[in-house]
Amino acid sequence: TSEKMSPYENYIEAAPLNFFLTKVFGIPNHYNSSLAVGIKDILSASMGNLISSAQFNYMFDIPWLVQQYPEQFRSKPLLIIHGSQRADKTTLHENAHRYPNITLCQAKLDIMYGTHHSKMMFLLYDNGMRVVIHTANIIHNDWYQKTQGVWISPLFPKLASDQDLSQGDSVTQFRKDLLEYLGAYGTNKHLQEWQETIRQHDMSSAKVFIIGSVPGRHTGASKMKWGHLKLRKVLQEHGPDGSTVKDWPVIGQFSSVGSLGSGPENWLSSEWLESLSTVQANGIVKLSKPKLNLIFPCVENVRRSLEGYPAGASLPYSIKNARKQQYFNTFLHQWRAFSRGRSRASPHIKTYTRISPDAQYLAWFIVTSANLSKAAWGAYEKNNSQLFIRSYEIGVLFVPSKVEENLKLFNVQGVDSSKDSMLFPLPWDVPLTSYTQTDRPWLWDIAYTDKPDSQGNMWCPS
Numbered sequence: 001t002s003e004k005m006s007p008y009e010n011y012i013e014a015a016p017l018n019f020f021l022t023k024v025f026g027i028p029n030h031y032n033s034s035l036a037v038g039i040k041d042i043l044s045a046s047m048g049n050l051i052s053s054a055q056f057n058y059m060f061d062i063p064w065l066v067q068q069y070p071e072q073f074r075s076k077p078l079l080i081i082h083g084s085q086r087a088d089k090t091t092l093h094e095n096a097h098r099y100p101n102i103t104l105c106q107a108k109l110d111i112m113y114g115t116h117h118s119k120m121m122f123l124l125y126d127n128g129m130r131v132v133i134h135t136a137n138i139i140h141n142d143w144y145q146k147t148q149g150v151w152i153s154p155l156f157p158k159l160a161s162d163q164d165l166s167q168g169d170s171v172t173q174f175r176k177d178l179l180e181y182l183g184a185y186g187t188n189k190h191l192q193e194w195q196e197t198i199r200q201h202d203m204s205s206a207k208v209f210i211i212g213s214v215p216g217r218h219t220g221a222s223k224m225k226w227g228h229l230k231l232r233k234v235l236q237e238h239g240p241d242g243s244t245v246k247d248w249p250v251i252g253q254f255s256s257v258g259s260l261g262s263g264p265e266n267w268l269s270s271e272w273l274e275s276l277s278t279v280q281a282n283g284i285v286k287l288s289k290p291k292l293n294l295i296f297p298c299v300e301n302v303r304r305s306l307e308g309y310p311a312g313a314s315l316p317y318s319i320k321n322a323r324k325q326q327y328f329n330t331f332l333h334q335w336r337a338f339s340r341g342r343s344r345a346s347p348h349i350k351t352y353t354r355i356s357p358d359a360q361y362l363a364w365f366i367v368t369s370a371n372l373s374k375a376a377w378g379a380y381e382k383n384n385s386q387l388f389i390r391s392y393e394i395g396v397l398f399v400p401s402k403v404e405e406n407l408k409l410f411n412v413q414g415v416d417s418s419k420d421s422m423l424f425p426l427p428w429d430v431p432l433t434s435y436t437q438t439d440r441p442w443l444w445d446i447a448y449t450d451k452p453d454s455q456g457n458m459w460c461p462s
């Protein structure tokens with residue numbers, strides 16, 4: 001059984017980019033066999049002999065979570081980092097109470113409407129540790145019939161006790177940025193123990209950048225540490241050169257939409273798109289702003305999905321926000337993932353990329369917890385002197401040159417199989433599919449009663 005496989009033989013180690021989608025129940029098994037993982041695979045003994053773990057997330061079903069660990073790991077110390085307050089926090093404690101190995105840690109959320117969205121696992125084994133950064137809540141439904149993204153780190157070996165701890169970081173400063181993100185939670189004994197554990201591991205094999213968000217009004221040296229300005233900073237130093245990506249579109253794909261302002265120039269096509277279209281700051285060439293394409297399910301995508309209209313319960317785009325930003329609809333494309341067998345697996349994954357006009361190449365790619373909102377990515381305040389972020393978010397950025405030294409771009413379709421190319425497993429189909437004249441973006445708080453969904457039901461939110 002897989003229990004006996006050494007970690008290096010299993011399919012997870014084989015994926016060059018460590019980027020997976022979650023397994024989906026109800027699609028041909030072929031689409032779940034390569035580059036797909038379930039939560040039980042991630043927690044399985046074939047990944048390592050677990051000593052303790054930490055789970056960062058927004059929604060938790062604690063009894064369900066415990067059942068996802070192999071039986072022999074269910075009593076290992078487990079730290080749960082959440083953002084629940086008041087009644088939700090009480091419920092969480094009630095559900096955790098019967099597990100003596102579970103400790104709860106409440107992330108401070110002093111800013112209104114901020115949430116602890118970050119989805120991350122620390123898995124400490126007897127021979128090293130792994131970091132997993134993903135997009136799924138710790139509830140059954142998020143791992144059952146949705147499209148979710150998972151980045152699983154290589155096994156990070158423990159540093160020898162005599163090795164000085166300044167060793168063991170990667171070309172992307174993965175460990176430094178991870179520790180800085182954790183530092184933003186403030187003083188919590190258990191989190192500080194995990195920071196020490198991380199310092200004791202060699203993460204030099206991590207090939208991704210961390211793009212995190214922490215609540216606050218970030219100014220001065222901290223202004224470029226988080227949200228879309230962190231992305232801007234990384235792309236200024238390590239992004240594509242302007243001449244290569246001139247006129248390449250930016251694509252954003254997400255499962256929720258915030259209040260973006262009354263016009264695109266308020267935030268979407270100004271500061272946010274400017275960060276995503278940042279190129280390596282060598283020339284003074286002032287680039288024209290690229291086209292922005294957005295992917296968000298239309299009502300028909302939700303109605304036809306495996307879950308039917310209830311998939312929309314995890315696509316919380318409100319009529320209140322939508323009516324204030326009709327311009328947003330002009331950017332929209334349908335959710336289609338035929339290439340991954342997931343056109344009917346409603347998206348909860350969030351991905352952002354810069355793609356060539358012929359959809360053959362990617363300049364970079366992000367998978368993250370961050371939806372399309374100012375709360376997640378941050379918004380300038382005080383004449384661009386500070387970045388205001390409401391929520392905790394975390395994602396990873398793939399840059400070709402950091403994955404392989406001389407690699408300039410990722411390939412999208414399997415055409416260019418020349419040696420200096422690397423295929424990137426896109427979660428969704430290119431070219432993108434526009435909305436039809438009658439398509440509308442899914443809104444979760446209005447009724448749909450003219451056509452039944454794939455389960456034969458209508459949608460009548462209270």
Ligand SMILES: O=C(O)c1c[nH]c2c(-c3ccccc3)cccc2c1=O
Pocket residue numbers: 058059116117135137313314315316
């Ligand atoms: O972190 C995540 O992934 C998610 C965060 N909020 C969600 C909500 C929600 C929307 C407004 C207010 C509170 C909660 C509803 C449905 C799914 C999600 C969700 O999936």
